Amino acid sequence: MRHLVVPAALIAGALALTGCGGSGSGDSEAELSVSASYMPQPVTGDMAAGYFTIANKGGAKDELTSVTSDAAATVTMHETVGQSMEEVTSLDVPAHGQLVFKSGGNHLMFEKLKRKPRQGEKVTVELHFAKSDPITVEMPVKSATYNPATGH
Secondary structure: OHHHHHHHHHHHHHHHHHOOOOOOHHHHOOOEEEEEEEEEOOOOOOEEEEEEEEEEOOOOOEEEEEEEEOOEEEEEEEEEEOOEEEEEOOEEEOOOEEEEEOOOOOEEEEEEEOOOOOOOOEEEEEEEEOOOOOEEEEEEEEOOOOOOOOOO
């Protein structure tokens, strides 16, 4: 009788573990949110930068594929490699991770501004992803020398 107890316990444990698989919605999809967004007030009237953090609490990665804004003719994504800035067509948002846009690293470039944003205003941007629905962000315009406490 003792020999039956161990296999029964093993089977029960195995069945319990199979219930912990990837069937929950958080495990199979990205769960994206945006924080710490801002645009330093542009020095010139035709170009500006933008920064923010995308958090993904979900169990699947996603990709930021483009950014649009009524404030500029085009918005491009860039990453800094060494001392050079390179335009990219997408950036990964890792599962259970973050994609950070910060000064000296990943950033947005607003090109051919329709008007020069001023400190205290907000610029609306729409983030587009490979899998998730777009996210609209109200990006506050800060002073040209703004340095957030979060380091972005």
